[in-house]
Amino acid sequence: MSSPAPLVVMPGTGSDDDYCRRAFGPAAGAAGRRLLALSPDDDLVDGYLRRLDAAGADGPILVGGVSIGASIATRWALTAGPDRCAGVWAVLPPWSGPPEGSPAAASANATADGLERDGLAATITSMTSSSPDWLAAELTRSWTALYPGLVAQLRAAATLVGPTPDEIGSLSVPLSVVVSAADPIHPAVVGEQWAAAAPRSAVRRTTLAAWGRDPALLGRLAAAGWAEAAG
Known part of the structure; x- marks a missing residue:
């Protein structure tokens, strides 16, 4: 088999x-x-x-x-x-x-903007203030692991x-x-x-x-x- x-x-x-x-x-x-x-x-x-x-x-x-x-x-x-x-x-x-008009693409671009403008720590702080605890913890872990390449990944995804x-x-x-x-x-x-x-x-x-x-x-x-x- x-x-x-x-x-x-x-x-x-x-x-x-x-x-x-x-x-x-x-x-x-x-x-x-x-x-x-x-x-x-x-x-x-x-x-x-x-x-x-x-x-x-x-x-x-x-x-x-x-x-x-x-x-x-x-x-x-x-x-x-x-x-x-x-x-x-x-x-x-x-x-x-x-992707135009998609909330997901807009979110990806906004996160990339924040990372470029404010850096990782400040962008994570902003994200955690408006996210459920489980999502804040998950994204804090993954964003930290993926940064700085995360910016290019977000930009690429938002153009798909x-x-x-x-x-x-x-x-x-x-x-x-x-x-x-x-x-x-x-x-x-x-x-x-x-x-x-x-x-x-x-x-x-x-x-x-x-x-x-x-x-x-x-x-x-x-x-x-x-x-x-x-x-």
């Missing part, structure tokens, strides 16, 4: 592979899948795409991610086809098409042209989408439109408070949605 397809995942902007391992690791382990959590670099989008190409060269992989990671995963799957991709776990996709529903209509592999209520940065309508457009898809819903307390919930929901979409 062949082993399950490996799962290759990418974090959201300002996040890192540490978070991806906590979000997707338990679900991957429960299914006997090898997990590869990619870390961001300055060449954010093209760097991820090259590493996905390398990971899928020896056979189909499951690909997924959070926020901008979900967008890149879906973009790659559209061109990879079923010979290299077994499906997509798109968690909290941030926007479709051009995301997959559109029209494009997703040609997706040849199952798509699992996880959306969150009351998340101003990742509007649930984006993921719902992606799922409605895909030939084979499923949506799982959660809340900002729920996945904030338990990152592994995102992976469990994505796994359940993919199992439904794959039939």
